[in-house]
Amino acid sequence: MTDSIREYETKHLKNVLGKIGVAKTEAAQKINRAEKDESAINKNFYNDVRLKTNTYSGMMETSVSIRQQQQMLEERENSWKHATKEYDKLNKMQARPYFARLDFEEAGEGQPETIYIGLGSFADTPDHYLIYDWRAPISSIYYDSKIGKLTYNTPMGTQTVNVTLKRQFQIKDGEIDTIFDTDQVVGDQMLLDNLNGKSSTKMKSIVTTIQSEQNKIIRDTDSDLLFVQGAAGSGKTAAVLQRIAFLLYQYRGKLHSGQVILFSPNQLFNDYVNQVLPELGEQNMVQMTYYQYSSLRVPHMNVETLSERFEEDNSEDGQIRKINNLKNSLDYFKAATAYANHLNTEDMKFKNLKFNDEIFISKEKIAEIYYSFNENYNLRNRLSATKERLIKILNRRVKAEMKKPWVEEAVQDLGREQIEAVQRTHPDEFENADKEFNFLAKHIVIGAFKKVRKQIVHARFLRINNQFVHMLRNIPNLVNLEEYDLTKDAWEASVDKSIAQMKSGNISISDVSAYLYLFDKVSGKRAKTDIRYLFIDEVQDYTAFQMAFLKFTFPRARFTLLGDLNQAIFTHENSHKLLEELGTMFDPEKTNVVQLTKSYRSTEQITDFTKYLLGDGVEIESFAREGDKPMINFVDNHSEALQQLNDKINADQQKHDTTAIIVKTLGDAESLSEQLDQMDAKNTLIRTENQRLATGTLIIPSYLAKGLEFDSVVMWDATAEQYGDEADRQLVYTICTRAMHELTIIAEKTLSPIFDSVPAQFYDLQ
């Protein structure tokens, strides 16, 4: 870069920083003023409030005056909040105000323009922007265009511009580090610098190097369903977090972070990504795993954990797989819907409502009421009308109950204080003792009926578990079992298993969605209409049933689904069907399917290797970043394997922040960790998803490594015994693609045949 350019840009930066400094001082003064005002208002509160409480009009005046003071306090509070936010933003900006400059001419106008782009916008006077937010429509040019003509979207329609300069800056602590002009979309040098960095326990934002194809995902505002299928490491997660920040900016004032929900693969991942949005100046969205969501909703049962699900889905038992194939399908969802609808006419299960251990309203009576409403009622209306009638019955029973001997006894047993307390709720003197007795008796009966009332209000007379079992028993009438290669007996056996599980307080992940769906239908639970955007990362591990259920639960949300069908470690080959089935759930006109084929996480050597794990025909492009070829350590015995591993750990400690030793199951992880402990090799065992990620050497079961990345990855025990099945291919791919800079595979005596598909020139063998 020539000296004159550097000189010019340094001067410009100084000028901008000066103005930011002025704005920061103003913001600080505003904060100060608001704080002073607030304490003055608080101090003078009783002087300024006119306390007149003798007359009605005086009381009114007092309350108006208090309200005024409160309003003033609220205003100060808001202006304090606003100024503090502004101050924090400017403070951050002082370190790195912008990262790019664009020169262009708008078509037709011919006026050359220069803009600078940063994490937030900054104007010294209204409408005079010194820095544009990266999410502003015009900033899109930076991500999409090379030098030359380009169109971009604005709220007023498309605009054509001629870009004459794209300049990138690396600014640290208010000083320009590097400047480079590029005619590329987003210069590879800057991207390379970013990707060469070390891994971290927290994901970083990619705002300065968003790629054009990622920009399209980030700025999509038309689709109801945006499905991003991308290779491992292609930046799906990174792009989607930027997308959330973009949407919050684009719809500011109308959309807030509480209306956005992200379903993530596990809690470790939640922890990994939770700094990206705050770094971009936004609040985090609601973030949870499907397991957390379902567990929260069935607090009385234990939902199958990720580890249990993994063992089950990868089990050799063909019957379990077939049953799950059915339970996970859209056919099953339709069957559950049909079953729920038929409850409008028959088969709803009820419990007797009891009072003092006696039947108070029988289940037959409740059923009679429930089905007394005409066929125009849906399940929700039917239930609320039934509740209303039951409450009426309850109210009518008060009089009769008052005459019962237990009530008389209870009245006799009332203590003085209790009597006085009840009497105080009666405005006048009682005319006679009978009236007084009745009053007290009524009070006692109503109190005693409270429990029944609560049962009615909370619809405890429904028998949701029985209803669910009844549905399961009825499935053979609603689904063609043969299509799932199942016999009626096999299905019955699976129902018995589900019942036994529920009796011991457990429920499988494949049952819990159907259970919740039936519960929501029967109880008429209102859908969650406040959620406007729903994101699912690693969607390939979701079932069609879960997707349909989420769509039912969040009917007003636009869906962004990110996945890699080649990393389906739970749903395996069924994941390919998922896309097809999604097609039937959303309007095709409002569906956008985007493919990301370039992989950024790993070195070129690692991406080339992992690509072959998927066989031919998979389009994955590596990013040109050099590193060593993956190493396969093939050893004769266990102690040699451990020795190799130990050597690798030691070597990595010099170079890297994190080395993840990825093993198949939790049991494998525990056993390896113990062996390493005995060798005094320091390691952190990641046992559950609720742990925190740490730097150093981690041992982690495969299903918990989802979505994460590490400087160096060691795939441990890559033998034919552990990964011998073709169904393990996606798992092996997922494990190997976690590596950023180095990949090592250690196998004892046999090597998994899955590696046969990789040509020998793509790895070193030792």
Ligand SMILES: Nc1ncnc2c1ncn2[C@@H]1O[C@H](COP(=O)(O)OP(=O)(O)OP(=O)(O)O)[C@@H](O)[C@H]1O
């Ligand atoms: N445009 C970009 N600029 C800088 N870094 C990027 C960019 N795109 C992706 N990356 C980096 O590449 C790595 C992989 O990205 P990410 O985790 O989002 O991929 P993914 O598609 O979700 O992967 P997987 O499916 O394997 O979990 C991350 O370190 C991310 O920061």
